[in-house]
């Protein structure tokens with residue numbers, strides 16, 4: 534089957550799926566775009582600044598190869614995305630940046646977004662990714678974790694669920710969660 538019949542899923546959708554599966558329905562089936570908040574705008578700006586700093590750092594870096602902004606895709610995984618950074622440091626480490634304070638524990642969606650990027654990197658270079666790292670720009674702190682096979686299986690499960698929601702056009706049931714307060718689809722969700 535061609536890619537047109539089975540478009541690749543952007544890795545950012547994995548994060549949204551773990552935030553709430555109804556978002557997949559609103560964005561991919563109904564084609565709705567979430568309302569952009571001031572926080573989102575600030576996050577994009579900070580991301581762009583960080584990329585700018587990266588290009589300067591590259592020139593002065595000593596040891597430990599770094600690869601920035603890798604556009605990767607895999608038909609086998611059914612995924613595509615742009616990886617913020619991959620570091621070669623006694624094995625591969627995938628880095629994702631978030632414009633947020635460092636939480637006590639990362640959000641599930643952030644974890645699995647990084648694991649999905651790691652799987653794309655593995656598929657591209659044929660080597661296992663050892664660790665994932667989430668950098669929280671607001672507090673200039675990070676969380677690092679091992680990438681396990683169980684996490685990889687979880688991502689494959691999420692890809693399957695996302696495809697089911699999109700292809701069968703069935704909205705997941707409403708289930709209130711803490712994220713509802715700041716959800717960009719809140720205004721439509723309560724009426725569906």
Ligand code: SF4
Pocket residue numbers: 552553554555556707708709710712713714716717718719722723
């Ligand atoms: S308002 Fe709540 S239930 Fe509705 S899409 Fe957003 S997070 Fe999901």
